[in-house]
Amino acid sequence: MTGPFLSAERIHLDYGQIKVLKDVSLTLEEGERHVIIGPNGAGKTTLFKVLSGELRPTAGRIVMEGDDISRTAGYQRVRRGVGRSFQVARVFHEMTALDNVAVAVEARQSFEGRKPGFWRISATPEVIGEATRMLDELGLANLRDTPASAISHGDRKRLELAMSLALRPRILMLDEPTAGMSPTDRTAAVKLIDRIIRENGISLILTEHDMGVVFQLGTRLSVLNYGELVVSGTPEEVRRNPMVREIYLGRNAHA
Numbered sequence: 001m002t003g004p005f006l007s008a009e010r011i012h013l014d015y016g017q018i019k020v021l022k023d024v025s026l027t028l029e030e031g032e033r034h035v036i037i038g039p040n041g042a043g044k045t046t047l048f049k050v051l052s053g054e055l056r057p058t059a060g061r062i063v064m065e066g067d068d069i070s071r072t073a074g075y076q077r078v079r080r081g082v083g084r085s086f087q088v089a090r091v092f093h094e095m096t097a098l099d100n101v102a103v104a105v106e107a108r109q110s111f112e113g114r115k116p117g118f119w120r121i122s123a124t125p126e127v128i129g130e131a132t133r134m135l136d137e138l139g140l141a142n143l144r145d146t147p148a149s150a151i152s153h154g155d156r157k158r159l160e161l162a163m164s165l166a167l168r169p170r171i172l173m174l175d176e177p178t179a180g181m182s183p184t185d186r187t188a189a190v191k192l193i194d195r196i197i198r199e200n201g202i203s204l205i206l207t208e209h210d211m212g213v214v215f216q217l218g219t220r221l222s223v224l225n226y227g228e229l230v231v232s233g234t235p236e237e238v239r240r241n242p243m244v245r246e247i248y249l250g251r252n253a254h255a
C-alpha cells in the first residue's frame with residue numbers, strides 16, 4: 001500500500017461565494033481513530049460529505065490506498081469500505097428497526113454484487129438473521145418490531161450505528177454520534193463504539209462535541225475553525241495547543 005489509508009489533500013469546498021473548506025488536508029492511517037473537532041459551522045459535516053462522496057470538492061483530492069477516489073460516487077466508496085453514518089433522515093421512520101437494518105444489509109449485498117438490481121427488501125432468512133444479530137449486538141433486540149418513528153433519540157442513534165455497521169465498513173464515519181444523548185446513554189455508546197471498532201479492526205473518523213468522548217475514542221485529533229484545519233496531532237498535543245484553548249474556551253462553552 002502506498003501512502004496513507006485515506007487522505008484528503010488540499011480540499012476546498014465552496015457553496016457559491018461561501019468558502020466552507022479552505023485548503024484542508026488530513027490523513028487516516030489504518031486502525032487510527034481520527035476525531036475532528038471545531039465550533040458549530042466550522043465545516044466538519046461538510047468535510048464528512050466530501051470524504052464520503054456526497055459532495056464533490058471544488059478543488060483537491062481524496063485518496064484511498066494510493067487511488068484517487070475524488071470522482072468516485074458515494075456508493076462506490078461504500079463498496080471500498082468508506083462507510084458514512086446514516087443520518088436521522090435516512091432512517092425509514094415507518095419501518096421497524098429490523099427492517100431498517102435489513103435494508104442496509106441488502107444494500108451491502110448489492111454492493112458486493114451478490115444481489116442483482118436495486119435495493120429491495122427480499123427479506124431472505126440470511127438477511128433477517130444478520131439484521132437480527134446486529135440488533136442484538138447493539139442492544140436493540142427489544143425494539144426489533146418497533147417502528148423507527150417510535151424509538152427514542154438515543155436508541156435511534158444506535159440504530160443508525162447498526163445500519164452503518166451492516167455495511168461492514170473498513171472506515172466508519174460518525175458525525176456527532178452521541179449528540180443529544182443523556183450522560184448514561186453516552187457512556188454506553190462510547191463503550192459500544194470502542195468495542196465494535198476494536199473487534200472488527202475498523203478505522204474511525206468521528207466528529208464530536210463532548211470532550212470526554214473525544215479523549216476516550218480519539219488517537220488523533222484535528223481542529224477545524226472557519227473551514228481551516230488549524231491543528232492536528234495526538235490528543236495530548238492538541239489539548240496543550242494555545243490556539244485550541246482560545247477557540248474552545250473563548251467561544252464554545254459546551255465544548
Ligand SMILES: Nc1ncnc2c1ncn2[C@@H]1O[C@H](COP(=O)(O)OP(=O)(O)O)[C@@H](O)[C@H]1O
Binds near residue numbers: 038044
Ligand atoms: N447546503 C449548504 N449551502 C450553503 N451553505 C452551507 C450548506 N451546508 C452547510 N453550509 C454552511 O457551511 C458551513 C459549515 O457547515 P457544516 O459543515 O455543517 O459545519 P459543522 O458540521 O462544523 O457545524 C456553515 O457556515 C453552513 O452554514
Ligand SMILES: [Mg+2]
Binds near residue numbers: 044046
Ligand atoms: Mg455538523
